[in-house]
Each structure stands twice: as structure tokens, then as C-alpha cells.
Amino acid sequence: MKEINLRIKSITGTKQITKAMELVAISKLTKAMDRITRCRPFYTELYAQLCDIAASSTAGESHFFAKREVKKTCLVVIAGDRGLAGGYNNNIFKYCDENFGGKDVCVLPIGKRSLDHFERRGYEIVSDDFASVEDIDVGDTFEISRMLTDMYSSGDFDELYCVYTNFASMLSQNPGSLKLLPLDESISSHKVELKRFLLIEPSPESVFDHIVPDGVAGLIWGAVCESYASELAARRVAMESATSNAEDIIADLQLKYNKARKSAITQQITEIVSGSQTE
Amino acid sequence: MSSFKLKIMSPDGIFYDGDAYQLSLRSVDGEVSILAGHIPYLTAVGIGECRLYEQSGEKPRRAACCGGMLSVDDEGVLLAPTTFEWAKDIDIERAKAAKTKAEQRLAEPTSSAKKGMAKLKLQRANLRISIAEKEKS
Numbered sequence: 001m002k003e004i005n006l007r008i009k010s011i012t013g014t015k016q017i018t019k020a021m022e023l024v025a026i027s028k029l030t031k032a033m034d035r036i037t038r039c040r041p042f043y044t045e046l047y048a049q050l051c052d053i054a055a056s057s058t059a060g061e062s063h064f065f066a067k068r069e070v071k072k073t074c075l076v077v078i079a080g081d082r083g084l085a086g087g088y089n090n091n092i093f094k095y096c097d098e099n100f101g102g103k104d105v106c107v108l109p110i111g112k113r114s115l116d117h118f119e120r121r122g123y124e125i126v127s128d129d130f131a132s133v134e135d136i137d138v139g140d141t142f143e144i145s146r147m148l149t150d151m152y153s154s155g156d157f158d159e160l161y162c163v164y165t166n167f168a169s170m171l172s173q174n175p176g177s178l179k180l181l182p183l184d185e186s187i188s189s190h191k192v193e194l195k196r197f198l199l200i201e202p203s204p205e206s207v208f209d210h211i212v213p214d215g216v217a218g219l220i221w222g223a224v225c226e227s228y229a230s231e232l233a234a235r236r237v238a239m240e241s242a243t244s245n246a247e248d249i250i251a252d253l254q255l256k257y258n259k260a261r262k263s264a265i266t267q268q269i270t271e272i273v274s275g276s277q278t279e
Numbered sequence: 280m281s282s283f284k285l286k287i288m289s290p291d292g293i294f295y296d297g298d299a300y301q302l303s304l305r306s307v308d309g310e311v312s313i314l315a316g317h318i319p320y321l322t323a324v325g326i327g328e329c330r331l332y333e334q335s336g337e338k339p340r341r342a343a344c345c346g347g348m349l350s351v352d353d354e355g356v357l358l359a360p361t362t363f364e365w366a367k368d369i370d371i372e373r374a375k376a377a378k379t380k381a382e383q384r385l386a387e388p389t390s391s392a393k394k395g396m397a398k399l400k401l402q403r404a405n406l407r408i409s410i411a412e413k414e415k416s
Contacts, residue, residue: 038292045288046359049350053321138290142361199320202308210307210323211348214361218347221290 015246022239043222062208079114086238095175145217164223165230173230284355366414378404
């Protein structure tokens with residue numbers, strides 16, 4: 001009986017924690033969703049525009065758009081800072097293994113879990129400056145992008161992907177990847193009609209040298225926003241089910257406790273009655 | 280009077296989505312103005328003032344606009360800058376603080392990459408201050 005009581009107490013404690021985490025996730029999620037709605041039009045439009053440019057014939061003049069033989073791939077992997085978000089972190093890593101396993105890969109992790117995961121597995125880490133997905137801001141993504149495009153230009157790697165979690169709805173988030181470099185025709189999912197920019201000033205090369213790092217930064221920022229909201233949504237759902245599990249267990253234990261208490265009382269009464277009869 | 284469709288969007292959200300008469304801004308190469316009927320055009324945006332004329336002959340709406348790209352095609356004009364702030368939204372105190380910070384950075388002996396960043400920051404801060412002051416006067 002004492003044991004049951006102890007378990008009820010400890011589970012009540014756990015329930016309070018999961019409930020609190022759920023509430024925190026909900027309040028942060030509202031902010032994160034706000035951020036998504038603000039910047040989603042920007043990066044969808046940006047991506048479409050980059051696709052258009054990639055499909056146009058002038059793009060061949062910049063090394064950012066030219067295909068090259070892939071020896072090494074670089075991944076920007078966005079995961080969470082903390083666990084307890086259901087399968088959120090695992091799904092991302094599984095997706096990485098499925099799609100990029102066996103390739104020569106270096107990783108720029110965003111989020112503490114991502115850093116830990118790839119460090120433990122002995123992957124080459126490009127930079128560990130961006131370990132916290134919660135604190136990252138637009139300026140940081142520009143720094144990341146500048147660094148990566150420089151590395152790409154100097155030939156440190158030949159492909160750049162961003163692996164993130166797409167926030168479809170509160171209940172569904174899917175891991176996905178976005179090809180950032182080179183921006184060849186294969187990136188556009190839909191068939192774009194060939195558009196030709198008649199005038200590119202000052203010169204296609206210098207324009208692309210400016211636009212591409214900015215564009216990559218914008219897309220990484222978009223991916224960060226999506227991932228962060230996904231993490232919070234996943235945590236909310238996980239904590240919600242943990243709380244309701246805890247409630248179930250508590251109800252079950254309470255029943256057991258009451259039964260045990262009742263049978264103990266019954267036994268005591270029988271003992272007293274039988275004791276008084278023998279006298 | 281002819282107008283064109285203009286969209287201005289940055290990572291911070293959509294700033295303008297509608298018809299415009301003239302858009303003037305600073306590209307990496309110098310000042311450009313877009314009117315209706317421009318040929319397909321693509322350029323990188325520099326650090327400078329952006330002026331938007333919704334109607335011809337009206338006073339322009341001013342904004343600080345840095346980085347990103349400007350593209351013109353048959354469907355309309357898309358301005359996707361890195362940062363974009365309407366003059367009335369500029370926090371002048373913050374810009375002044377950023378200015379002094381960048382100046383301090385420049386005075387310190389640091390690597391050339393960091394110096395370059397500080398210089399850009401100073402440029403942006405100066406731009407914000409000048410636009411905000413213009414708006415007031």
C-alpha cells in the first residue's frame with residue numbers, strides 16, 4: 001500500500017512536469033507559427049525565383065548554377081536543442097541516413113541534438129557555432145550562408161543540402177531536404193517555363209555572386225523557422241500524450257490503492273469480530 | 280497612367296503587395312528606377328534608400344533597403360531584400376547605438392573580415408539614421 005502511494009506521488013510529479021512542458025511548448029509555438037506565416041511567402045517566392053533563374057540560360061555563366069562532379073556533399077541539418085519531442089530528432093537523423101548514407105558528407109549542424117548526433121558518429125563538422133536552434137536569428141543564417149558559399153566556391157564540397165522538418169500542420173511534420181547548391185535545373189519541382197532576363201546589371205556573374213548567398217541564407221532561415229515550429233509542435237503532442245498517460249496510470253493506481261485499503265480494513269474488522277467472538 | 284504590380288518581401292514579412300507607379304532604389308551598381316513596362320531585369324540590391332511612388336506626382340514612401348535582389352518580369356516586380364524598414368518603423372535610437380558600436384569595432388585592431396562586417400554595419404546604421412531624419416523633417 002505504501003509502495004502504491006509512493007508511485008502515485010512520483011507519477012503526479014512527472015505529470016506536472018510534462019504538463020508544464022506542454023504549456024511552454026504551446027506558448028512558444030504560437031510565436032514560432034507567427035514567424036512562419038510572416039516569412040513563408042518570402043522564401044517560397046525566393047525559391048521560385050531562384051528556380052526560374054536556374055532554368056534561364058544566363059545562369060550557366062555562374063559557378064553557383066553549374067553542375068559539377070559530386071565528390072563531397074555538405075548538409076545543413078536542423079534538429080532540436082532538447083529531446084522529449086517524440087520522434088522529431090530521430091526522424092531527421094533517419095532521413096539523413098536514408099538519403100545521404102554512404103556518401104562523403106560533411107555536416108553543419110544547427111541545434112544541440114544535431115551537433116551531438118553527428119559528433120558522436122565521427123562526421124566532419126563544418127562549424128559548431130550554431131548549436132542552439134532557439135537563439136539563431138536572421139543574421140546568423142547570413143553568416144552561415146556566407147561561409148558555406150565561400151567554401152563551395154573554393155571547392156571544399158560540391159553539393160549543399162539543407163535537411164529540415166517541414167511544418168505541415170500541428171499534427172504532421174515531415175522531414176525533408178532542399179538542394180541549395182548548385183542551383184541547377186533539377187531543383188525546380190514544377191516545370192517552369194523558360195524565362196529570360198534580358199538585362200542583368202552590372203553583369204550576370206557579379207549579380208549571382210550577390211544574389212546566391214543571400215538566397216541561400218533566406219532559404220536556410222525559412223528551414224530554421226519551419227523546423228523550430230515542427231519541434232515545438234512535436235513536443236506539444238508528445239507531452240500531451242505523456243500527460244494523459246500519466247493520468248491513466250494514476251487512475252489505475254488509485255483504484256488499486258483503494259482496493260488494497262478496503263481489503264485491509266475488511267481484514268481488520270474480521271479479525272476484531274472473530275477476536276470478540278472467542279472471548 | 281500606368282502602374283505595375285510590386286511585391287516587397289523580406290524574411291521579416293511582406294511589406295508591400297499592390298500596384299505602384301515608380302520604384303527607385305540603390306543596386307550594387309548605382310541608383311535604379313523601375314517604371315511600368317520595364318524589360319525583364321535582374322539585379323542585386325545594395326545598401327541604400329528605397330523610394331516607392333504609389334501614384335505619379337505623389338510624395339514617395341521612403342524605406343531603408345539592404346541586400347537581396349530585385350527582379351522584373353512580365354508578371355510584375357519582386358523586391359526581396361535582406362532587410363527592409365519603412366522610414367516610420369526605424370528605431371533611431373537603436374540605429375545610433377549600432378553606429379557607435381560599429382565605430383568602436385572599426386577602431387579596434389581586428390581581422391579584415393570583421394572590419395568589413397563592421398563597415399557594412401556602419402553603412403546600414405548611417406542609412407537608417409539619415410532616412411529617419413529625412414522622414415521627420
